Amino acid sequence: MNLYKDLSPSPRTIMTPGPVEVDPRVLRAMSYPILGQFDPEFTGLMNETMGMLREVFMTGNQWAYPVDGTSRSGIEAVLVSLIEPGDAVLVPVYGRFGHLLAEIAKRCGAEVITLEKEWGSVFAPEEIISGIRAHRPAIVAMVHGETSTGRLQPLDGIGAACREQDALFVVDAVATIGGVKVATDEWQIDAVMGGTQKCLSVPAGLAPVTYNDRAEAKLLKRKVIERGLLTAEEAAGRMNGAMPVPAFPIQSNYLDLSQLQDYWGPARLNHHTEATSMLYALREGLRLVLEEGLERRFARHRLQEAALVAGIEAMGLRLFGDPAHKMPVVACIEIPGGVDGESVRAMLLSEFGIEIASSFGALKGRIWRIGTMGYSCSKRNVLLALGALEAVLLRHGAKVDAGAGLQAAMDVYAIGR
Numbered sequence: 527m528n529l530y531k532d533l534s535p536s537p538r539t540i541m542t543p544g545p546v547e548v549d550p551r552v553l554r555a556m557s558y559p560i561l562g563q564f565d566p567e568f569t570g571l572m573n574e575t576m577g578m579l580r581e582v583f584m585t586g587n588q589w590a591y592p593v594d595g596t597s598r599s600g601i602e603a604v605l606v607s608l609i610e611p612g613d614a615v616l617v618p619v620y621g622r623f624g625h626l627l628a629e630i631a632k633r634c635g636a637e638v639i640t641l642e643k644e645w646g647s648v649f650a651p652e653e654i655i656s657g658i659r660a661h662r663p664a665i666v667a668m669v670h671g672e673t674s675t676g677r678l679q680p681l682d683g684i685g686a687a688c689r690e691q692d693a694l695f696v697v698d699a700v701a702t703i704g705g706v707k708v709a710t711d712e713w714q715i716d717a718v719m720g721g722t723q724k725c726l727s728v729p730a731g732l733a734p735v736t737y738n739d740r741a742e743a744k745l746l747k748r749k750v751i752e753r754g755l756l757t758a759e760e761a762a763g764r765m766n767g768a769m770p771v772p773a774f775p776i777q778s779n780y781l782d783l784s785q786l787q788d789y790w791g792p793a794r795l796n797h798h799t800e801a802t803s804m805l806y807a808l809r810e811g812l813r814l815v816l817e818e819g820l821e822r823r824f825a826r827h828r829l830q831e832a833a834l835v836a837g838i839e840a841m842g843l844r845l846f847g848d849p850a851h852k853m854p855v856v857a858c859i860e861i862p863g864g865v866d867g868e869s870v871r872a873m874l875l876s877e878f879g880i881e882i883a884s885s886f887g888a889l890k891g892r893i894w895r896i897g898t899m900g901y902s903c904s905k906r907n908v909l910l911a912l913g914a915l916e917a918v919l920l921r922h923g924a925k926v927d928a929g930a931g932l933q934a935a936m937d938v939y940a941i942g943r
């Protein structure tokens with residue numbers, strides 16, 4: 527018999543743009559006993575989680591709940607539920623995850639129109655607004671915080687332009703929710719997809735989404751209830767045409783928001799089996815966010831960003847991308863000429879237990895990405911990462927201003943305290 531060793535993951539300092547370290551309170555919540563999915567105690571926890579999500583998404587929307595699966599499941603659920611085959615979908619792309627939105631929209635049968643910006647920059651909102659007026663799409667889908675390039679897209683005015691043209695505005699806030707302001711109602715966003723494993727500091731496995739009445743109206747037109755859940759009268763109604771099936775039913779069952787909302791709402795119509803331990807984790811993660819307070823949490827992320835950036839620049843390294851639109855929770859660093867970026871990352875992990883990320887596509891091998899998100903976003907982690915990076919770069923023969931990085935970061939903390 528093959529005897530496998532006890533599971534014993536090494537302690538790590540995770541400074542990537544996700545997944546990041548998880549608060550011990552969240553890990554503890556995940557170890558509690560399972561409740562049945564229709565136990566009133568459990569449905570009470572589901573309702574509380576929805577209430578907390580509304581606060582974090584800054585919305586009065588009725589619908590704010592998690593889809594089971596990683597953040598991509600939330601993205602797919604929103605797009606597959608809202609896009610009818612043939613719908614024009616406008617996707618402004620400024621990095622990998624914009625391309626992902628376009629790809630998923632295409633798979634849903636959309637006529638996708640993309641606007642593209644060089645990676646490292648963002649769109650002026652007016653550019654997107656003129657695109658909306660020119661193309662008159664049914665849906666505009668875009669990324670708020672593009673982790674592949676570390677840029678934050680300003681969203682003001684885009685929601686209003688969508689309403690003018692009767693388009694729905696859909697935003698991927700996977701990497702910003704819980705770390706950077708995501709003002710769903712103020713910015714007139716019709717559907718937002720969040721992520722758990724980044725600024726919320728919960729393991730990957732759920733994807734919180736929220737959407738308003740405008741979005742709900744569209745997905746309800748496409749609603750079909752599973753045959754096996756229909757009452758005898760409803761089934762007869764479907765057979766005799768009294769309950770007609772829509773022209774374009776939502777193509778996915780698992781990711782069908784019209785059915786999911788019946789599971790999360792008062793009807794409690796059975797859909798999938800809720801991922802109990804993940805729900806405990808999300809509830810605790812949200813409780814931590816609200817205990818800290820959104821404004822204080824955003825300020826903590828900005829302070830750690832300032833210290834990290836000061837340290838990187840004082841060391842003599844260059845930041846990648848347009849500084850005016852840097853994401854406060856991700857720093858992209860140009861890999862100095864002659865330095866093997868992957869060897870630096872490997873040494874950081876093996877010698878210091880610190881993980882930083884590379885990037886994708888055209889930026890692979892050109893930049894490192896350091897995340898300061900959620901529980902990982904701490905003074906201790908920033909100082910450790912700067913000290914370790916300096917030591918590893920010196921080992922790789924890179925020219926760095928030894929000692930300057932940590933001192934610059936400590937100066938930021940001395941002023942910002």
Ligand SMILES: Cc1ncc(COP(=O)(O)O)c(C=O)c1O
Nearest residue numbers: 596597598623671672673700701
């Ligand atoms: C901006 C953005 N969108 C979407 C995703 C996809 O999320 P997941 O890997 O959780 O499915 C990520 C993950 O890194 C992301 O950063």
